[in-house]
Amino acid sequence: MSRIFDPNNAFMYGVVAVIILFVISMSVRFIAMAWKRAKKLGISSAVLRKTAVSAAIFTIAPAVSILLGVIALSKSLGFPLPWLRLSVIGALTYEAPAAASAASAIGYDLSRLILDPEVFASIAWVMTLGIIPGMILVPVFGKKIENGLIRLRARDARWGQLFMTALFLGMISAFLGMVFATVTEGLTGWIPFFVMTAAAGLMCLCAVFVKVLKWKWMEDYALPISMLGGMALSLPITNLVNTLL
Amino acid sequence: MKENKSFRDYEHFVGRIWMLTGLVLLLAVPASIGVVYSAWPPLAWILKGLLGVVPIYWTIAVIEVLTYVPMLGTGGSYLGFFTGNLTSLKVPCALNAMEAAKAEPGTEEGEVISTIAIGVSALVTTAVIAAGVLLLSQIRDFIESPLLQPAFDNILPALFGPLAVVYVSKNWKIAAAPLIFMIVLFICVPALASSVGVLVPVGAGIAIGAARLLYKKGLV
Numbered sequence: 001m002s003r004i005f006d007p008n009n010a011f012m013y014g015v016v017a018v019i020i021l022f023v024i025s026m027s028v029r030f031i032a033m034a035w036k037r038a039k040k041l042g043i044s045s046a047v048l049r050k051t052a053v054s055a056a057i058f059t060i061a062p063a064v065s066i067l068l069g070v071i072a073l074s075k076s077l078g079f080p081l082p083w084l085r086l087s088v089i090g091a092l093t094y095e096a097p098a099a100a101s102a103a104s105a106i107g108y109d110l111s112r113l114i115l116d117p118e119v120f121a122s123i124a125w126v127m128t129l130g131i132i133p134g135m136i137l138v139p140v141f142g143k144k145i146e147n148g149l150i151r152l153r154a155r156d157a158r159w160g161q162l163f164m165t166a167l168f169l170g171m172i173s174a175f176l177g178m179v180f181a182t183v184t185e186g187l188t189g190w191i192p193f194f195v196m197t198a199a200a201g202l203m204c205l206c207a208v209f210v211k212v213l214k215w216k217w218m219e220d221y222a223l224p225i226s227m228l229g230g231m232a233l234s235l236p237i238t239n240l241v242n243t244l245l
Numbered sequence: 246m247k248e249n250k251s252f253r254d255y256e257h258f259v260g261r262i263w264m265l266t267g268l269v270l271l272l273a274v275p276a277s278i279g280v281v282y283s284a285w286p287p288l289a290w291i292l293k294g295l296l297g298v299v300p301i302y303w304t305i306a307v308i309e310v311l312t313y314v315p316m317l318g319t320g321g322s323y324l325g326f327f328t329g330n331l332t333s334l335k336v337p338c339a340l341n342a343m344e345a346a347k348a349e350p351g352t353e354e355g356e357v358i359s360t361i362a363i364g365v366s367a368l369v370t371t372a373v374i375a376a377g378v379l380l381l382s383q384i385r386d387f388i389e390s391p392l393l394q395p396a397f398d399n400i401l402p403a404l405f406g407p408l409a410v411v412y413v414s415k416n417w418k419i420a421a422a423p424l425i426f427m428i429v430l431f432i433c434v435p436a437l438a439s440s441v442g443v444l445v446p447v448g449a450g451i452a453i454g455a456a457r458l459l460y461k462k463g464l465v
Contacts, residue, residue: 005282005284011281012278015274015277015278018270019270019271019274020371020375022266022267022270023327023328023367023371024368024371026263026267026324026327026328026367027324027328027364027365027367027368027371028364028368029259029263030259030260030263030320030323030324030360030363030364031360031361031364031365033256033259033320033360034320034356034357034358034360034361034364035357035361037252037353037357038354038357038358038361041353041354041357043346043348043354043357043358047346047358048358048361050345050346051342051345051346051358051361051362051365052361052362052365054341054342054345054362055338055341055342055361055362055363055365055366055369056365056366056369058337058338058341058366059334059338059365059366059369059370059373060369060373061396061400062330062333062334062370062400062404063334063369063370063373063374064373064377064388064397065333065397065400066330066334066370066373066374067373067374067377067378067388068388068389068397070374070377070378071377071381071385071388071389079378083374083375083378084274086329086330086374087328087329087370087371087374088267088271088327088328088329089271089326089327089328089329090329090330091329091330091331091332091333093333094298094302097297097298098294098298098302101294101295101296101297101298102290102291102294102295102297103294104297105290105293105294105296105297106286106290106293106294117278117282117283117284118284118285118286118290119286119290120278120284121275121278121279121282121284121285121286122286122290122291122294123294124274124275124278125275125286125291125294126291126294126295126298128271128272128274128275129291129295129299130294130295130298130299130302131302131306132268132271133302133303133306133307133310134306134309134310134326135264135267135268135271135326135327136268137306137307137310138260138264138310138314138322138323138326139257139260139261139264139265139323141310141314142257142260142310142314142319142322142323143253143257143319145310145311145314145315146253146314146315146318146319149315149351153351158460159457159460160351161349161351162419162456162457162460162465163453163456164315164316164349164350164351165412165416165419165456166419166449166452166453166455166456167312167315167316167449167452167453168316168340168350168412169412169413169416169419169420169423169424169448169449169452170312170423170445170446170447170448170449170450170451170452170453171312171316171332171336171445171448171449172405172408172409172412172413172420172448173420173423173424173426173427173448173451173452174423174427174441174444174445174447174448175332175401175405175441176405176406176409176413176424176427176428177424177426177427177428177430177431177444177448178401178427178431178437178438178441179401179402179405179431180428180431180432181431181432181435181437181438182435182438183432184432184435185435191395191399192399192401192402193402195399195402195403195406196402196403196405196406196409197406198403198406199402199403199404199406199407200406200407200409200410202407203406203407203410203411204410207410219345220345222407223337223341223345223407223408223411224341226403226406226407226410227400227403227404227407228403229403230399230402230403230404230406230407231396231397231399231400231403232396234395234396234398234399234402234403235392235393235395235396237395238395
């Protein structure tokens with residue numbers, strides 16, 4: 001246990017570089033494959049470009065939030081490992097508890113930089129193995145799931161469409177419901193609800209601009225605009241609630 | 246139809262190669278730390294650590310595969326499940342892209358749009374994190390300032406509010422039952438917020454049941 005390990009060393013940054021390069025290559029490969037196919041399907045380049053730009057704008061705020069997760073975990077694990085973990089598979093909601101579970105199993109906590117190589121390696125193994133099933137299940141069962149859906153659509157196209165819609169609504173309902181989890185905590189607990197309502201209001205406003213003012217371009221960016229607007233409005237909403245308390 | 250099938254088969258072939266290579270690379274990370282630093286922790290340490298996360302995470306992984314693969318399509322699924330951050334980023338991003346392009350999920354048009362959106366999202370996320378880490382000393386005070394904290398604390402409400410406007414308003418008859426159930430459930434048991442992923446298929450099951458009932462009665 002006397003050896004000192006620096007989680008921010010050059011080797012760890014080298015490992016991150018390899019994984020990041022892989023993520024970039026995989027993304028470019030799949031984008032190229034889908035783009036080529038989209039052209040064959042007759043989808044215009046303008047639509048594809050708009051899709052790409054809208055996705056890029058939409059991603060910025062959540063990506064900054066992920067960066068905050070990297071910074072938070074860097075206090076105990078250095079930068080390379082959290083950077084790597086949050087660029088692939090994981091999300092902060094998985095990675096932070098996985099690291100904490102691995103550390104506490106050995107009697108450590110994440111309040112200070114981990115300098116013991118064996119402890120660090122143990123945390124890295126738990127973070128890796130803890131969320132690996134998705135990577136195995138998609139190649140093994142992905143095709144079967146899709147075939148099931150295709151059969152469903154072939155039997156009854158309308159029901160197939162409703163089935164997909166119901167899947168989305170199930171997911172959205174769970175996250176909308178979660179917004180109400182803090183409402184019993186008093187006025188502060190209503191802040192997520194107020195933010196959700198404000199962001200939803202902005203979406204309605206965008207719809208009005210699109211329909212009444214014919215701002216067609218806004219249609220593609222309505223969700224990122226509403227989300228960023230909702231996040232921005234969360235600042236005065238929080239201040240207002242705090243002044244009322 | 247046949248061409249569509251062969252493209253999907255090709256995507257699965259390519260996806261499997263990338264996914265399995267990625268899997269090996271990811272396992273190589275802790276293994277390489279072990280080799281370079283002779284750091285081989287006792288198996289008991291790893292198993293004890295896994296015991297705290299596997300029961301929930303592996304269950305969620307199964308649920309996510311069953312729920313998100315039909316939504317994201319072939320390419321989107323391989324890319325989304327490898328690059329992660331599915332619920333808070335990749336799935337809403339793909340849904341928004343398909344909605345904007347008027348491409349129906351589950352169709353080939355929806356599939357290619359979803360794949361492009363997820364791919365771009367993965368590239369932008371990578372760029373933002375890289376830029377953030379490299380420029381950390383300059384931006385740290387700003388992004389970690391308490392003033393901005395509420396914005397990052399409320400990403401999910403700010404994201405799902407507008408999504409609700411798009412999807413719930415169009416399908417309110419189907420949405421009513423799962424939405425009411427989830428709101429009541431979370432108010433009664435707030436602790437469930439930390440395992441919302443497990444509740445996604447519950448919501449989906451209720452929505453599918455409601456949709457089936459309304460469809461049979463000719464109400465949707």
